[in-house]
Amino acid sequence: MTDLPILYSFRRCPYAMRARMALAASGAEVMLREVLLQDKPPELVAASPKATVPVLVLSDGQVVEESLDVMQWALEHGDPLGWLEGAALDSEWISECDEGFKHWLDRYKYAERYPEHTAEDCRHNAEGFIQRLEDQLSVSGWMGGGAANAVDVALFPFIRQFAGVDVAWWQETPYAFTQQWLARWVDSALFSTIMAKYPRWESGQTGQRFPSEAPNT
Numbered sequence: 001m002t003d004l005p006i007l008y009s010f011r012r013c014p015y016a017m018r019a020r021m022a023l024a025a026s027g028a029e030v031m032l033r034e035v036l037l038q039d040k041p042p043e044l045v046a047a048s049p050k051a052t053v054p055v056l057v058l059s060d061g062q063v064v065e066e067s068l069d070v071m072q073w074a075l076e077h078g079d080p081l082g083w084l085e086g087a088a089l090d091s092e093w094i095s096e097c098d099e100g101f102k103h104w105l106d107r108y109k110y111a112e113r114y115p116e117h118t119a120e121d122c123r124h125n126a127e128g129f130i131q132r133l134e135d136q137l138s139v140s141g142w143m144g145g146g147a148a149n150a151v152d153v154a155l156f157p158f159i160r161q162f163a164g165v166d167v168a169w170w171q172e173t174p175y176a177f178t179q180q181w182l183a184r185w186v187d188s189a190l191f192s193t194i195m196a197k198y199p200r201w202e203s204g205q206t207g208q209r210f211p212s213e214a215p216n217t
């Protein structure tokens with residue numbers, strides 16, 4: 001048994017990615033439980049009836065069930081990279097990403113589920129946000145100040161998804177600063193760590209220490 005916090009996570013979920021990035025950067029250790037969204041374990045639903053990931057269950061039973069709150073918890077625990085310096089997780093950039101941009105991202109990525117729009121229209125609608133990012137990133141290469149901070153971390157998994165829908169198209173776009181910024185995140189050692197593949201968690205198991213037991217994949 002362990003009294004480490006428990007993190008319910010799904011590897012490819014961008015909300016879970018931002019939480020795992022902050023946890024990995026913070027030096028906190030958690031027990032990661034990799035779940036399948038189509039077959040959520042009852043333990044997750046019992047801890048958080050809305051049953052989205054990520055969910056962090058602290059050793060005192062407190063449940064942190066929003067990705068930004070998991071980031072905040074992690075970075076308050078430890079912030080050696082200074083990601084909270086000059087950054088606030090209630091930034092309008094993040095709310096714009098999670099609301100407007102994500103709306104069009106889903107419709108672009110899963111265009112077949114939304115026959116009322118063309119994929120190109122959805123991409124075009126999402127691009128307004130990308131253009132604003134590009135303008136911001138052209139100033140210093142980051143979302144604020146001269147270094148990476150928590151706002152960059154919260155955003156990049158969603159931009160990665162957007163870029164990944166049609167990589168050839170993305171590479172031809174004029175968003176050079178955003179392309180570079182995204183590549184820096186995706187090529188980082190921290191990102192490789194948080195994208196390690198964990199086996200699906202089964203009831204009765206404790207989970208796997210994250211990030212220290214990250215498999216080498």
Ligand SMILES: N[C@@H](CCC(=O)N[C@@H](CS)C(=O)NCC(=O)O)C(=O)O
Nearest residue numbers: 013014015037052053054066067068
């Ligand atoms: N506002 C939540 C959103 C999390 C979320 O929507 N996660 C998705 C996966 S990427 C999820 O768990 N969806 C539930 C489902 O598919 O049943 C957060 O920031 O943590």
